[in-house]
Amino acid sequence: MFHPLRVSRVDELTDDSVAITLAVPPELRDAFRHTPGQHLALRRLVGGEEIRRTYSICAPASPPGVDPVLRVGIRLVDGGEFSTFALKELAVGDTVEVMPPMGRFHLDPRQGYFAAIVGGSGITPVLSMVTTLLEREPKARFCLIRSDRTVASTMFLDDVADLKDRFPDRFQLVTVLSREEQQSGLPSGRLDRERLTGLLPALLSVAEVDGWFLCGPFGLVRAAETALRGLGVDRSRIHQEIFHVDDGSTTVTAPATAPSHAALTATLDGRSGSWPVRDGESLLETVLRARADAPYACKGGVCGTCRAFLVSGEVRMERNFALEPEETEAGYVLACQSRPATTEVELDFDR
CATH class of the missing domain: 3.10.20.30 (Beta-grasp domain)
Structure with a gap:
């Protein structure tokens, strides 16, 4: 069921992305509590046609007794009707129809060592995961490996830097830029299977990681999954969410011929x-x-x-x-x- 929620804040993250904060009325607070990593479905009508899109919640999960904070990251997609509306028209005071949080790509705070490999806007759900985890569980550690095109295109740059300052001993950040050289750190270039296979064991003890979270475009997620399986990581420890699928890079099963009168x-x-x-x-x-x-x-x-x-x-x-x-x-x-x-x-x- 969709509920009308008021936009309480709009933050520009990059030239092509924003963070939208939605106000939750008291009667809907329980319905809109989220688990770190979940997403929201947003809906609007354009010319009588219903448009729905899902966006991950980037805010940490609120503990019991504290009002939930709903903040989603939205990146502009070429030809995207909802993302174009969000970046160019949506303003504080506007109302958006929103479905309660859902999704099974999540991390409940617990002791352990966790890692994520994300690309572009794939940082959005993982930001909620790592923030909630480090704030609530003092014996947890997290390694974030993120890939972006350039520094200017990197979403939530300040939020991630703040985590590094707050939890220097428990949060490891590795940044790879595909189209821009860094003054320090790793060389630029894409994170493909071959590169990840060599990089991951050099960054951390792969076998000690209790859970891997992969999020972003199809190519990166599949490359990371293949690299991890090749390094001996059990499938049960790998969790993934794909944000974008390039139809030219995937195989679609031919439609089944439905039986008559099904x-x-x-x-x-x-x-x-x-x-x-x-x-x-x-x-x-x-x-x-x-x-x-x-x-x-x-x-x-x-x-x-x-x-x-x-x-x-x-x-x-x-x-x-x-x-x-x-x-x-x-x-x-x-x-x-x-x-x-x-x-x-x-x-x-x-x-």
Whole structure:
């Protein structure tokens, strides 16, 4: 369910990115408490068309009894209707429709040694993670490896520098610029699999890290995952969230030929219904014809908002950049990318 929230602050981070702070009214404080790493779905209407986008929360999680702070980082995307609106029009006092926090790319504060490899705006959820962790858990350590084009394009530069000043013994920061030489530190260039394979063991004891968090564009996340697996890191210790997928660099599974007269039964917010699946429809589109409140945001298999449990039947997912292998093995699918492979399919959005 979306709620109207007032914009209380707009901060320019770089020439092409801003941080938006949203005020949470008292009656919605519990609904909008977030776990470090979660994101928000934002919605606006343009010419009668609904536009939804997801943006990660960069603010640390508020402890019980303290009002939640909702602050999201938004980077301009070429042709992006919502990001263009956010950077050029959104102002303090405006109202934005927002869905409560969601997402499973998160880190609950606990003792241990953690590390993240991020690119560009991928810093946004990790900033929430590392800030919350270091503030709440005195025995935790964190290594942040971030890749950006130039210093001028680096989001949350001051916020990360502040963490280094506050927690010099427990926070390690490694910065790599792909298009600009640094006066000190690592040489410029992209963080590909080969470079990460050599770099990571030189920076830290890879085997001692309790959890790796990878976030950013598809190429970086896949390169980092491959490098870590090659260095012997178990899959269960690698968590990832992809912010951008270049269709030219990925393989999309060919759409399944749906059986004739396929039917979908779905449960959402405790209510169930059954509907025929029309030719060419995804299962999310089938549900949306009858239930406008069905959860979704990107419709591209990236954000994971439309995750549902496959109760019965079989489906074929065309793309999946949101669900961990453990989730798909447990029976979860992305409704926006799923098409029926059997005459009857049942989904549960509530599990």
